[in-house]
Amino acid sequence: xxxxxxxxxxxxxxxxxxxxxxxxxxxxxxxxxxxxxxxxxxxxxxxxxxxxxxxxxxxxxxxxxxxx
Amino acid sequence: xxxxxxxxxxxxxxxxxxxxxxxxxxxxxxxxxxxxxxxxxxxxxxxxxxxxxxxxxxxxxxxxxxxxxxxxxxxxxxxxxxxxxxxxxxxxxxxxxxxxxxxxxxxxxxxxxxxxxxxxxxxxxxxxxxxxxxxxxxxxxxxxxxxxxxxxxxxxxxxxxxxxxxxxxxxxxxxxxxxxxxxxxxxxxxxxxxxxxxxxxxxxxxxxxxxxxxxxxxxxxxxxxxxxxxxxxxxxxxxxxxxxxxxxxxxxxxxxxxxxxxxxxxxxxxxxxxxxxxxxxxxxxxxxxxxxxxxxxxxxxxxxxxxxxxxxxxxxxxxxxxxxxxxxxxxxxxxxxxxxxxxxxxxxxxxxxxxxxxxxxxxxxxxxxxxxxxxxxxxxxxxxxxxxxxxxxxxxxxxxxxxxxxxxxxxxxxxxxxxxxxxxxxxxxxxxxxxxxxxxxxxxxxxxxxxxxxxxxxxxxxxxxxxxxxxxxxxxxxxxxxxxxxxxxxxxxxxxxxxxxxxxxxxxxxxxxxxxxxxxxxxxxxxxxxxxxxxxxxxxxxxxxxxxxxxxxxxxxxxxxxxxxxxxxxxxxxxxxxxxxxxxxxxxxxxxxxxxxxxxxxxxxxxxxxxxxxxxxxxxxxxxxxxxxxxxxxxxxxxxxxxxxxxxxxxxxxxxxxxxxxxxxxxxxxxxxxxxxxxxxxxxxxxxxxxxxxxxxxxxxxxxxxxxxxxxxxxxxxxxxxxxxxxxxxxxxxxxxxxxxxxxxxxxxxxxxxxx
Numbered sequence: 001x002x003x004x005x006x007x008x009x010x011x012x013x014x015x016x017x018x019x020x021x022x023x024x025x026x027x028x029x030x031x032x033x034x035x036x037x038x039x040x041x042x043x044x045x046x047x048x049x050x051x052x053x054x055x056x057x058x059x060x061x062x063x064x065x066x067x068x
Numbered sequence: 069x070x071x072x073x074x075x076x077x078x079x080x081x082x083x084x085x086x087x088x089x090x091x092x093x094x095x096x097x098x099x100x101x102x103x104x105x106x107x108x109x110x111x112x113x114x115x116x117x118x119x120x121x122x123x124x125x126x127x128x129x130x131x132x133x134x135x136x137x138x139x140x141x142x143x144x145x146x147x148x149x150x151x152x153x154x155x156x157x158x159x160x161x162x163x164x165x166x167x168x169x170x171x172x173x174x175x176x177x178x179x180x181x182x183x184x185x186x187x188x189x190x191x192x193x194x195x196x197x198x199x200x201x202x203x204x205x206x207x208x209x210x211x212x213x214x215x216x217x218x219x220x221x222x223x224x225x226x227x228x229x230x231x232x233x234x235x236x237x238x239x240x241x242x243x244x245x246x247x248x249x250x251x252x253x254x255x256x257x258x259x260x261x262x263x264x265x266x267x268x269x270x271x272x273x274x275x276x277x278x279x280x281x282x283x284x285x286x287x288x289x290x291x292x293x294x295x296x297x298x299x300x301x302x303x304x305x306x307x308x309x310x311x312x313x314x315x316x317x318x319x320x321x322x323x324x325x326x327x328x329x330x331x332x333x334x335x336x337x338x339x340x341x342x343x344x345x346x347x348x349x350x351x352x353x354x355x356x357x358x359x360x361x362x363x364x365x366x367x368x369x370x371x372x373x374x375x376x377x378x379x380x381x382x383x384x385x386x387x388x389x390x391x392x393x394x395x396x397x398x399x400x401x402x403x404x405x406x407x408x409x410x411x412x413x414x415x416x417x418x419x420x421x422x423x424x425x426x427x428x429x430x431x432x433x434x435x436x437x438x439x440x441x442x443x444x445x446x447x448x449x450x451x452x453x454x455x456x457x458x459x460x461x462x463x464x465x466x467x468x469x470x471x472x473x474x475x476x477x478x479x480x481x482x483x484x485x486x487x488x489x490x491x492x493x494x495x496x497x498x499x500x501x502x503x504x505x506x507x508x509x510x511x512x513x514x515x516x517x518x519x520x521x522x523x524x525x526x527x528x529x530x531x532x533x534x535x536x537x538x539x540x541x542x543x544x545x546x547x548x549x550x551x552x553x554x555x556x557x558x559x560x561x562x563x564x565x566x567x568x569x570x571x572x573x574x575x576x577x578x579x580x581x582x583x584x585x586x587x588x589x590x591x592x593x594x595x596x597x598x599x600x601x602x603x604x605x606x607x608x609x610x611x612x613x614x615x616x617x618x619x620x621x622x623x624x625x626x627x628x629x630x631x632x633x634x635x636x637x638x639x640x641x642x643x644x645x646x647x648x649x650x651x652x653x654x655x656x657x658x659x660x661x662x663x664x665x666x667x668x669x670x671x672x673x674x675x676x677x678x679x680x681x682x683x684x685x686x687x688x689x690x691x692x693x694x695x696x697x698x699x700x701x702x703x704x705x706x707x708x709x710x711x712x713x714x715x716x717x718x719x720x721x722x723x724x725x726x727x728x729x730x731x732x733x734x735x736x737x738x739x740x741x742x743x744x745x746x747x748x749x750x751x752x753x754x755x756x757x758x759x760x761x762x763x764x765x766x767x768x769x770x771x772x773x774x775x776x777x778x779x780x781x782x783x784x785x786x787x788x789x790x791x792x793x794x795x796x797x798x799x800x801x802x803x804x805x806x807x808x809x810x811x812x813x814x815x816x817x818x819x820x821x822x823x824x
Contacts, residue, residue, distance in 0.1 A: 028814045
């Protein structure tokens with residue numbers, strides 16, 4: 001699943017001082033396992049979830065999985 | 069969950085039982101729906117409803133002797149609805165040609181019908197539809213002599229002819245001018261699969277069963293209808309046709325025939341709240357459309373709504389227990405797919421008012437409680453619904469709050485004061501005052517126990533957790549020497565009653581009613597409406613509260629729904645967390661009912677009412693507040709403040725009463741939360757301690773993102789089942805948190821390539 005287009009985001013990794021890249025990442029909830037393209041630090045792999053995604057799509061998917 | 073028992077409970081609900089008129093109408097016309105269509109000006113649809121139940125509806129509509137009107141519930145409130153007059157207008161304004169159905173293939177079975185009055189032609193009508201060949205014998209020279217005699221301006225010969233045109237079906241043979249006497253009848257009986265006598269000259273000669281109309285075990289059926297009533301004759305013809313059909317097919321003619329013909333409904337529609345409205349007067353021979361609409365509006369559309377009327381939950385989901393239970397049953401049975409009823413089930417406050425209102429012992433509180441337990445057991449309970457409340461309960465029973473002590477210098481104590489978890493969270497200052505009041509008045513020794521009774525576990529169906537909590541309390545109680553609990557919270561009381569049978573308890577209000585009241589700091593005579601918490605239903609604390617209020621000279625105006633009939637504030641069942649909109653419905657409904665300031669004696673009731681602007685006093689405000697005006701609209705502390713308050717109540721009491729020093733952990737960083745972040749924390753149930761942990765982790769492990777354009781940081785920390793995101797700025801004074809949000813989904817941070 002692709003959520004972001006390749007627009008820049010303002011954040012860089014503070015530890016590695018690296019620009020974030022979009023990369024396929026696994027997310028888990030209850031019995032579900034998805035692969036989503038998310039921003040992450042190419043070096044330490046820390047993944048960024050912004051507020052819009054957390055309170056939008058992610059919340060929606062969480063709610064629907066909870067009713068499964 | 070015992071689903072059979074669940075469905076039995078649903079069967080007791082009479083919401084779908086017909087109104088008196090429909091039950092009493094021997095053809096069971098859906099009068100309620102008919103009235104609704106007339107009211108909406110849909111005369112064509114109203115006519116179609118008649119067509120569903122009545123053979124030749126234009127004849128019956130114009131001539132029916134309407135026994136329904138005698139049982140109309142409107143009778144005592146301005147007079148029965150003029151049902152038959154409205155049938156006439158439905159025929160007059162709403163008739164359309166019936167749709168031609170497919171011709172029914174012949175069954176090659178023959179039935180003889182003797183007599184072509186209303187009874188005989190109704191039997192013909194139904195038998196033809198079922199595929200029988202019918203021979204109709206009539207002594208006169210035309211069919212339906214009676215009908216022709218009754219023709220008038222509205223029931224013209226043309227209409228009669230059209231309505232009886234079903235007899236032109238090729239399965240029907242009509243023998244006019246044919247008198248059937250006993251001899252001829254004997255011949256006929258041999259010739260046909262079944263014979264129906266619908267002619268008065270013959271019916272008196274035979275005995276027949278009252279329900280099936282069968283004469284003995286023969287193929288002869290006798291239309292005995294003592295009533296001189298058109299509609300009862302029609303009904304007899306119809307019921308006899310059912311028997312003959314079953315007889316010929318060789319199936320039971322007696323099975324499932326209850327509620328055929330006229331009967332009395334179990335529905336007792338309550339009219340106490342209804343206003344009297346007089347019958348509509350006809351300006352002509354029949355109603356004009358406007359008059360008809362006005363008359364149909366008088367109809368109560370009777371349906372049992374005893375439990376729905378006072379409950380905003382049943383109203384929001386527009387559902388009665390009967391179909392609610394069907395939905396639960398479905399929700400429990402599906403293996404794969406969406407559990408659509410989850411949201412509804414989690415929006416019931418379990419207040420029990422429906423059970424009190426119901427004459428048939430249908431109580432959704434018990435049903436919903438059992439369902440929630442089953443959902444938890446089957447691992448189908450939505451995690452997010454109650455997660456915060458359960459974590460908050462865990463906090464309250466952790467070493468941060470949970471504690472118990474005997475009264476200083478007393479070896480034996482008779483009582484232990486248990487304020488619950490929400491009172492110390494909302495009104496921390498009162499706890500020490502109450503404890504001192506109790507020890508001043510009672511000499512037999514009073515201990516103190518702080519903690520949570522397990523109400524959130526009970527409300528969220530967490531049976532195991534509830535049992536663990538009860539065990540925690542019981543162990544402490546045994547260590548204290550089994551004292552009697554003095555409870556300040558009605559939810560605690562209901563939980564003690566249910567899960568801790570061996571423990572004796574008494575409400576704080578009963579104690580206060582018995583002893584001298586504390587000296588009032590602020591005295592003024594107030595006019596109040598008392599809101600009883602739903603968990604106080606059927607307890608004597610309701611009387612104690614009223615006694616106390618009388619002693620302090622407040623004027624009480626009782627609400628319509630009070631004492632046994634009280635409503636929930638919107639917190640019960642943790643609906644406040646599971647469905648905030650539904651919770652707000654409850655709050656607003658109660659606020660609307662009250663014209664004065666409210667007096668409550670449950671902390672959550674107070675917090676919820678004031679959260680939506682209602683001036684509300686807690687009983688303890690009247691007894692202990694220094695500033696009543698301030699108390700009336702005191703805002704609920706934030707979730708973080710509530711935990712903080714509990715912790716301080718514990719530490720202060722231990723210090724002030726028992727002289728114990730409590731160490732506080734030093735703050736590592738000076739972390740401030742701005743208004744935006746505070747509001748978001750409340751909205752998303754995020755507490756300060758988790759925000760602080762996230763910030764600390766980000767600094768110590770440098771796990772954070774940096775935004776060079778505004779020099780802010782963004783970090784995340786997974787704590788139990790939630791990932792918290794915190795955005796903050798660092799300045800000279802310390803750290804300011806500017807935004808927070810969270811999600812439950814877990815992100816796998818290791819590179820996919822690494823995993824493979």
